[in-house]
Amino acid sequence: MTFCITTAAQQAKKAAVITANLSADKKNRILRDIATSLRNNTTTIMIANAQDLANAQAENMDAAMQDRLMLDADRIEAIAVAVEQIAAQPEVVGAISELQTMPSGIQVGQMRIPLGVIGMIYESRPNVTIDAAALCFKAGNAVILRGGKEALHSNMALAQCLHEVFDANGIDRAAVTVIPDPDRAIMNTMLTLHESIDLIIPRGGEGLIRFVSTHSQIPVIQHFKGVCHLYIDEFADADKAIAILENGKTQRTSVCNSLETVLIHHAVAATLLPRIALMFAQHQVKVHACPESLPYFADLPDVQLATDADWAAEYLAMEIAVRVVDNFDAGVAHIQAYNSGHTEVIVSEDKAHQQAFLQQINSAVVMVNASSRFSDGGELGLGAEIGISTSKLHAYGPMGAQSLTTQKFVVFGDGQIRT
Numbered sequence: 001m002t003f004c005i006t007t008a009a010q011q012a013k014k015a016a017v018i019t020a021n022l023s024a025d026k027k028n029r030i031l032r033d034i035a036t037s038l039r040n041n042t043t044t045i046m047i048a049n050a051q052d053l054a055n056a057q058a059e060n061m062d063a064a065m066q067d068r069l070m071l072d073a074d075r076i077e078a079i080a081v082a083v084e085q086i087a088a089q090p091e092v093v094g095a096i097s098e099l100q101t102m103p104s105g106i107q108v109g110q111m112r113i114p115l116g117v118i119g120m121i122y123e124s125r126p127n128v129t130i131d132a133a134a135l136c137f138k139a140g141n142a143v144i145l146r147g148g149k150e151a152l153h154s155n156m157a158l159a160q161c162l163h164e165v166f167d168a169n170g171i172d173r174a175a176v177t178v179i180p181d182p183d184r185a186i187m188n189t190m191l192t193l194h195e196s197i198d199l200i201i202p203r204g205g206e207g208l209i210r211f212v213s214t215h216s217q218i219p220v221i222q223h224f225k226g227v228c229h230l231y232i233d234e235f236a237d238a239d240k241a242i243a244i245l246e247n248g249k250t251q252r253t254s255v256c257n258s259l260e261t262v263l264i265h266h267a268v269a270a271t272l273l274p275r276i277a278l279m280f281a282q283h284q285v286k287v288h289a290c291p292e293s294l295p296y297f298a299d300l301p302d303v304q305l306a307t308d309a310d311w312a313a314e315y316l317a318m319e320i321a322v323r324v325v326d327n328f329d330a331g332v333a334h335i336q337a338y339n340s341g342h343t344e345v346i347v348s349e350d351k352a353h354q355q356a357f358l359q360q361i362n363s364a365v366v367m368v369n370a371s372s373r374f375s376d377g378g379e380l381g382l383g384a385e386i387g388i389s390t391s392k393l394h395a396y397g398p399m400g401a402q403s404l405t406t407q408k409f410v411v412f413g414d415g416q417i418r419t
Contacts, residue, residue: 085383114140123204149182226256233348364397
């Protein structure tokens with residue numbers, strides 16, 4: 001049967017009316033059942049994922065994308081745990097806040113309500129299928145998920161887990177639609193369906209984000225690339241700095257919260273750069289070095305002089321740009337010039353510099369003395385994330401269930417009339 005995105009969107013809009021009114025207990029019970037279904041179907045999911053990985057290898061997909069694509073038992077278990085964490089979180093739909101009494105005697109507050117139908121367009125990472133579905137469902141929305149062709153088998157296996165649980169609980173499958181056809185024309189049509197879809201969230205490479213932002217007739221929250229910076233201050237603890245740099249760059253390079261540029265205050269450069277060079281050599285990190293730092297990396301097998309393009313690069317590989325800066329202000333200025341709005345870190349023991357960094361850097365996540373790898377919904381208490389918003393709209397940074405709601409005004413009166 002040919003898939004029709006227009007019909008699917010209309011069905012999702014009807015399903016969204018039902019999901020918006022489900023009780024918290026029922027939603028949470030269904031989410032726990034989804035976690036169980038994922039565990040029970042681990043082998044089936046891994047078999048489907050193996051098909052996608054074989055295709056990726058045959059097409060010479062780069063290593064970072066293959067890492068994002070891969071699902072093993074540990075990663076499936078982590079996805080299931082994230083769903084359980086989402087279920088355990090407080091209910092957001094229907095919560096009333098900021099209730100206050102006006103001079104007229106009426107009480108005015110704001111109530112959290114679902115957004116409606118979310119359209120998610122993403123590449124490679126099949127875990128997004130479950131994260132997005134669970135978060136949207138928790139927030140009372142319906143969601144349409146358009147993954148990339150490279151993860152089609154994995155996504156459909158995950159969708160089957162969701163739909164088995166929905167069927168058992170009397171929930172319309174249209175509450176979570178996983179598009180079974182990677183035809184780009186379907187995505188193009190999807191971006192025009194403003195009468196059925198309330199929000200589009202693209203998550204993937206720069207080309208995808210720009211295409212969706214340009215062509216969508218529906219509001220878009222961008223989840224742009226992660227050009228994440230580490231600034232090592234003159235007042236940094238050297239051991240903390242090395243550990244945070246090593247973790248941020250080398251633990252997992254294919255993710256958007258990995259470090260892409262390290263900035264080092266010139267006062268500590270001569271002390272720290274030899275240690276950094278040794279650590280990079282151990283991990284076989286390719287270095288793009290500024291003229292001042294270049295001599296320290298002379299013994300590395302893969303080092304070159306940095307160009308202007310390197311300061312804005314998202315490598316997603318064992319690769320990094322290194323720059324020595326004259327002072328704190330120069331470090332901040334570099335980040336302000338080249339950041340993508342994702343995550344920035346300062347290592348410093350100086351409270352004034354910590355506070356100034358927090359105030360002057362306006363990326364979605366700003367950290368003091370902690371690894372950029374913590375810039376993740378699960379690590380920041382959201383259970384999971386639908387992505388990390390780099391759009392300064394109602395949601396900025398990792399988006400959990402609350403970010404998938406909006407607010408309406410509610411008014412309580414006792415017969416008051418306006419005079």
